[in-house]
Amino acid sequence: MSFVSVYAEREPSRSELDRSSGPILVEFGASWCPYCQAIQPVLERELAAHPQVQHLKIADGKGHRLGRSLAVKLWPSLVFLMDGRVVERLARPSSSEIHEAFQQFLEAVAQARSQFPD
Numbered sequence: 001m002s003f004v005s006v007y008a009e010r011e012p013s014r015s016e017l018d019r020s021s022g023p024i025l026v027e028f029g030a031s032w033c034p035y036c037q038a039i040q041p042v043l044e045r046e047l048a049a050h051p052q053v054q055h056l057k058i059a060d061g062k063g064h065r066l067g068r069s070l071a072v073k074l075w076p077s078l079v080f081l082m083d084g085r086v087v088e089r090l091a092r093p094s095s096s097e098i099h100e101a102f103q104q105f106l107e108a109v110a111q112a113r114s115q116f117p118d
Contacts, residue, residue, distance in 0.1 A: 002051065003044040007031060007059035014069040018084040023053045023109045028060040028067050029076040035092055036076040042095045046102045053105075080105040082112055 007029075017026070027043065029036030047055050060067040060075060070079050073091065080088040080101065087108050088101050 002055070003047040004055045004057040005040070005044075007057050011058045011064060011066045012056070014066055017066070017081060020081065020084045022083065023105065024056060024081040025053050025105075026056045026058060026070070026079040026081065027076060028058050028070075028072045028079070030059060030061060033075045039076055039093065039095070039098065042098050046098060050102060050106060052109075053102075082109055 017024070025043075025047070043055070047053060058064075058066060060072055060077075067077070070077075070086070070089070072079075076092060078088075078090045078093060078098070078101065079086060082105075088105050090097055090101055093101065
């Protein structure tokens with residue numbers, strides 16, 4: 001799946017994420033957040049290089065339960081999930097931290113798939 005440039009109108013529930021399958025990057029932030037805007041080109045490059053990772057872009061803020069359930073405190077926050085389980089999380093990451101997290105995440109995905117092939 002490719003990079004998503006617009007924040008979702010509806011956020012999934014935590015139980016929906018817990019039941020999800022495959023590698024997912026959940027990005028929490030706000031359209032007006034300068035830190036969130038700054039990482040967009042980095043995320044776009046990483047997701048283009050790794051199309052097997054589903055990208056969910058979630059507008060976070062007061063009254064949004066999903067972010068609270070995943071301990072989001074700063075924007076942007078990136079939560080990497082594999083089959084509904086949190087593998088990695090980053091808060092207000094640098095470009096190099098995002099790249100490194102993708103590499104570690106993809107290694108974990110490959111390892112999980114080799115242990116439990118379809």
